[in-house]
Amino acid sequence: MLVVMEAHATAEQIEAVCAEIRAMGFTPHPMPGPTRTAIGITGNQGPIEQAGRLQRLPGVSQLIRVTAPYKRVSREFKELDTVVHVGGVPIGGEGIVIIAGPCTVESREQTLNVARAVRAAGAVMLRGGAYKPRTSPYSFHGLGEAGLQILAEARALTGMPVVTEVMDTETLPLVAEYADMLQIGARNMQNYSLLRAVGRVQRPVLLKRGFAATVKDLLLAAEYILAEGNPNVVLCERGIRTFDDSLRFTLDLGAVPLIKQLSHLPVIVDPSHASGRADLVIPMARAALAAGADGLIVEVHDNPAYAVCDGTQSLVPDSFADLMRQLARIAAAVERPLVAAERLASVGGEISSGDTALA
């Protein structure tokens, strides 16, 4: 339920409504809007029987039932876009955020090389898995803490905040120590104990859509995180399984504007896992920005033929730089800037384009 205050409601009137909500045993969430404040109510299991008491309080304009099953995630609950700040990078604001890096941290040299290259090309965040969920138990599963340390070094070198996957609640404290943003992978989107656990840590979360998850499933998964007190969630469309197996997955771009209508949370797109093919990453990335995505997460490798995982979908640094030039034009066409690398704390000296080799 949402209590919408009158445009000129005073701070005292807003507080009186909050106090009444608390007295009913529920939790008030005052949300100042462009014209008026709305107060969300959580903690109730069904309709609030004593709602009439709220309606009669001074300054209250109307009560609205939030009909969506996902409450805090819904646009009904919060009208304004949420901006999630990761390090110095705002995701979900006016600017479009490009995240890039290897599928997995293979070595110090590979990770630092790729980090410098994507930073020089204009990426503002670094991706890379230290813990990898793999379909086969016999595949490479990541360097673990050693991989996290390499990511921390890459952050120190480039100034880029790091997003990396957390696979289970046991390793969450360790991953949260190193990561600027916690990634929940497609395979874990409905791991509800993990969702609750990341909801209790003070780190932004990148929640990827499961292969077989509907948009509603994704939004309800995000609700688990918000319900535990962490409002900093970014959603990621990364392709779903359909009858068509021509590509690795089917990129559901319609989900992007739909989610932006249903929810205030930022939405980014992963064109790499969606297509599974480097030659299709650039067109799908362009399409994602045109569809209204708040950013992209792209896999880049300095030597894809030798990549330990996902080499076929990884761009080489030169192709990534080409992609960035094209994205600048798409961003201009949709009248949004690309979030610029100048926002990052300047560390590790100047990184100019072309300066992609590890010193």
Ligand code: PEP
């Ligand atoms: C990844 O981003 O490295 C990854 C494993 O993606 P997904 O969970 O979407 O398959």
Ligand code: MN
């Ligand atoms: Mn990958």
